[in-house]
Amino acid sequence: NQQTAAPQTATKKTLPDAQTVTEVRHYTDRLFYFRTTRPQSLRFRSGEFVMIGLPGEDGKPIMRAYSIASPAWDEGLDFYSIKVQDGPLTSRLQHIQPGDEIILRPKPVGTLVLDALLPGKRLWFLATGTGIAPFASLMRDPDTYERYDEVIMMHTCREVAELEFGRQLVESLPEDPLIGEFVGDKLKYYPTTTREDSKWMGRVTDNLASGKVFADLGLEGTQMDPVTDRAMVCGSLDFNKDVMAIMEGWGLNEGANSEPAQYVVEKAFVG
Ligand code: A2P
Known part of the structure; x- marks a missing residue:
């Protein structure tokens, strides 16, 4: 099978559950939007959230719940976030750039469905x-x-x-x-x-x-x-x-x- 024989190096991930940031837009000094690639396995219902985050200083990931802001038919994932200057996650997340990786656990949950x-x-x-x-x-x-x-x-x-x-x-x-x-x-x-x-x-x-x-x-x-x-x-x-x-x-x-x-x-x- 050609597919399983294909080399994996081109898409090698450095983090577990890594997704790549594809777009960032800052709205105010307290609000920003970002878009990431979507794991192929991720199915969700509109209104659900997932855990996303970054590796912490000690290597332990800092994860928070984020609503998925994009529709199920979209090939990427949208997120909308506050920036808290001393927030454990958003103090760093606000500096992400296209090409950077974030951690995204592909387990959607939520009641807003x-x-x-x-x-x-x-x-x-x-x-x-x-x-x-x-x-x-x-x-x-x-x-x-x-x-x-x-x-x-x-x-x-x-x-x-x-x-x-x-x-x-x-x-x-x-x-x-x-x-x-x-x-x-x-x-x-x-x-x-x-x-x-x-x-x-x-x-x-x-x-x-x-x-x-x-x-x-x-x-x-x-x-x-x-x-x-x-x-x-x-x-x-x-x-x-x-x-x-x-x-x-x-x-x-x-x-x-x-x-x-x-x-x-x-x-x-x-x-
Ligand atoms: P207000 O300016 O009257 O406090 P925040 O930035 O504090 O999260 O607030 C976002 C918006 O939500 C603000 O416009 C704020 O209005 C409004 N808000 C805050 N608390 C309540 C509440 N208990 N009920 C309705 N609106 C609220």
């Missing part, structure tokens, strides 16, 4: 900061649009520059040759800032509770309906807790793979 939700009509993606990463995957999954009539992406950051990664992605979707047709006019985007002026202001929580997002986007109703609305939440612990309280008040319950319900939650990468 469409299968953990009951069928519905309207799907909400609710995120703060880097919590938009899993939705960068889900917004490019044809399944999202096959299962729901309307998809609403709410994303809150302190400043306008921190919204840029999400904005670029959302704006590219209608023209995307692979996913554009599925997206059509189903995706509604509601970016807000809390500490710098922009078109729409305020926290996701406040704009949901007050009904402002329904008015601004011309959506049906003034609150979520447990019969037709489904939601996925990804942000800080406090954000997740506050959004859950609002949705529970409207009669939505948390679902899981084993028991689908009205919403699912995941903590965004911290530190």
